[in-house]
Amino acid sequence: MTTLLAYLDPGSGSMILQILAGGVAAVAVTAKLYWNRVLRFLRIRKDEPEATKAEPAAGE
Amino acid sequence: MPRAVTPPADASTEPAGLEPGSFRDPESRVFYEGDEVYRALSPDGLSDFEALGGTGLLEDERVVRTELVADGAAGVRAAREGLLVHEPAGVLRHERIPFVSYPYEWTFSMLKDAALVQLDLLLASLEHDLVLKDSTPYNVQFKGARPVFVDVGSFERIRDGEPWVGYRQFCMLYLYPLLLQAVKDVPFHPWLRGSIDGITPSQMRNLLSFRDRFHRGVFTNVFLHARLEARYADRPDQVKREVKQVFKKELFVANVRKMRKLVERLSWEPPQGVWTAYGERNSYTDDDARRKDEFVRRVATAQPWDLVWDIGANNGRYSRIAAEGAKTVVAVDADQGPVELLYRDLKQEGNEQILTLTMNLADPSPGLGWRGLERKALPDRGKPDLVLALALVHHVAIGANVPVKEFIDWLASLGSALVIEFPTREDPMVKKLLAPKRDGLHPDYELGYFERALGEAFEVERSERLESGTRVLYFARPKRG
Numbered sequence: 119m120t121t122l123l124a125y126l127d128p129g130s131g132s133m134i135l136q137i138l139a140g141g142v143a144a145v146a147v148t149a150k151l152y153w154n155r156v157l158r159f160l161r162i163r164k165d166e167p168e169a170t171k172a173e174p175a176a177g178e
Numbered sequence: 179m180p181r182a183v184t185p186p187a188d189a190s191t192e193p194a195g196l197e198p199g200s201f202r203d204p205e206s207r208v209f210y211e212g213d214e215v216y217r218a219l220s221p222d223g224l225s226d227f228e229a230l231g232g233t234g235l236l237e238d239e240r241v242v243r244t245e246l247v248a249d250g251a252a253g254v255r256a257a258r259e260g261l262l263v264h265e266p267a268g269v270l271r272h273e274r275i276p277f278v279s280y281p282y283e284w285t286f287s288m289l290k291d292a293a294l295v296q297l298d299l300l301l302a303s304l305e306h307d308l309v310l311k312d313s314t315p316y317n318v319q320f321k322g323a324r325p326v327f328v329d330v331g332s333f334e335r336i337r338d339g340e341p342w343v344g345y346r347q348f349c350m351l352y353l354y355p356l357l358l359q360a361v362k363d364v365p366f367h368p369w370l371r372g373s374i375d376g377i378t379p380s381q382m383r384n385l386l387s388f389r390d391r392f393h394r395g396v397f398t399n400v401f402l403h404a405r406l407e408a409r410y411a412d413r414p415d416q417v418k419r420e421v422k423q424v425f426k427k428e429l430f431v432a433n434v435r436k437m438r439k440l441v442e443r444l445s446w447e448p449p450q451g452v453w454t455a456y457g458e459r460n461s462y463t464d465d466d467a468r469r470k471d472e473f474v475r476r477v478a479t480a481q482p483w484d485l486v487w488d489i490g491a492n493n494g495r496y497s498r499i500a501a502e503g504a505k506t507v508v509a510v511d512a513d514q515g516p517v518e519l520l521y522r523d524l525k526q527e528g529n530e531q532i533l534t535l536t537m538n539l540a541d542p543s544p545g546l547g548w549r550g551l552e553r554k555a556l557p558d559r560g561k562p563d564l565v566l567a568l569a570l571v572h573h574v575a576i577g578a579n580v581p582v583k584e585f586i587d588w589l590a591s592l593g594s595a596l597v598i599e600f601p602t603r604e605d606p607m608v609k610k611l612l613a614p615k616r617d618g619l620h621p622d623y624e625l626g627y628f629e630r631a632l633g634e635a636f637e638v639e640r641s642e643r644l645e646s647g648t649r650v651l652y653f654a655r656p657k658r659g
Contacts (some may be wrong), residue, residue: 125202125203125204125205125311125312126311126312126343126344127201127344127346127414128341128342128344128345128346129345129346129407130346130406130407130410130411130413130414130417130418131379131403131404131405131406131407131408131409131410131411131417131419132346132349132379132403132406132407133341133345133421133425134406134410134417134421135345135398135399135402135403135406136341136342136345136419136421136425136430136433137341137424137425137427137429138402138406139398139399139433139436141403167539
């Protein structure tokens with residue numbers, strides 16, 4: 119996202135939250151479509167030492 | 179980002195009438211020439227504006243009236259030099275908003291309505307592959323009871339894989355303040371006035387109890403948000419890269435829709451006592467109230483007033499009378515309850531003339547932000563030509579301990595005509611305010627002293643003692659020279 123030139127800092131956690139929480143409720147079809155991508159995304163994150171859990175609802 | 183749309187009272191400290199609150203977004207900058215409001219655009223800003231032109235959103239009544247200024251208009255060309263880092267590529271002219279106000283002066287429903295305008299315009303933009311680059315209530319102003327989005331520079335073309343960049347800002351300046359009042363019944367005003375960027379996710383989390391997380395939207399937008407923010411704070415580059423790979427516009431739209439539903443459902447009601455008092459606003463039958471109405475009406479309709487401040491407006495009874503003869507009325511009261519109910523009524527009526535604000539006149543909004551100039555103090559946003567101060571002086575003098583003479587001198591400093599009511603020491607309300615105080619306090623709160631002080635600063639044209647004998651009305655004009 120080096121081309122993303124927002125003057126405002128979107129916040130790293132805020133961006134992640136939009137993926138975890140955004141598609142689930144609103145549109146079921148998009149939720150399904152993107153949930154797979156979220157899972158794929160989270161697998162990438164498994165390589166990291168502080169991998170995030172695949173269950174966002176249990177995040178707290 | 180935020181922009182005021184009225185020229186500062188004293189623009190001499192800024193080059194070419196530059197708006198001191200309009201610097202955050204490097205793509206555009208607001209400036210003033212005479213009575214006109216302009217915005218200089220960078221080449222990118224101009225391209226974004228051209229994209230916006232094709233969407234019909236510029237004709238939307240929720241967006242401030244805006245036109246592209248023909249290139250080469252002499253005064254405008256001179257003014258725009260040096261405004262932006264790069265040579266400006268274009269200049270816009272905006273409609274002027276009669277009186278600028280800020281979210282820490284709005285009632286709950288005003289902030290909520292501003293939030294809904296923000297979200298609805300974002301959703302409408304997304305349909306045309308545009309976004310709003312930020313989410314700040316300072317981009318919304320009120321024409322009477324109608325919110326208007328004033329930052330046309332906020333519209334830009336969406337980029338691939340771009341999430342809702344303004345989501346965090348929306349939370350900090352809209353959602354959390356609304357939640358604070360809706361869930362905790364704590365007014366958001368002191369917080370927004372104290373922090374120009376609003377409430378952070380971790381601050382908001384710490385304000386809420388365990389039980390609060392079951393309130394709709396709170397778990398995700400506050401608790402999870404604060405948690406993720408802490409977890410990813412030191413990895414912005416990596417997160418940006420990964421988000422871009424998976425993010426799609428559909429998800430963006432879903433997020434905004436969800437937020438809209440959440441905001442739509444938030445509610446706050448003033449205490450029951452406020453409702454009762456408000457409901458009685460038109461039931462005055464006694465002679466005093468009728469004569470007071472007539473006194474105010476006679477002044478209000480005697481000449482075409484441009485801007486009237488009704489300070490201590492309460493339920494807006496006299497703001498409405500003033501509006502019979504004035505272009506714009508600003509109705510201010512320290513108590514949010516009646517102002518909230520007044521706003522709801524005015525909104526229902528489609529009123530675009532009376533602006534409701536909640537503010538303590540003994541502690542009015544100061545200049546805030548960078549250099550103390552980003553947000554203007556109340557008198558720096560355009561002085562009134564008539565002030566109504568009805569049933570107010572005893573609250574300021576006794577309730578807030580402001581010396582009577584200082585209050586009158588402050589009114590005189592506004593340079594406007596004045597309708598003021600003085601309730602004598604025998605008035606039941608004054609007695610109530612004096613009751614908890616030591617005997618002999620407020621010796622300056624006395625009719626003779628008040629009249630002398632008023633006479634020193636103003637020419638009193640007319641006065642009338644109401645039937646009950648405990649209230650006196652004055653119409654006065656400022657002394658010249």
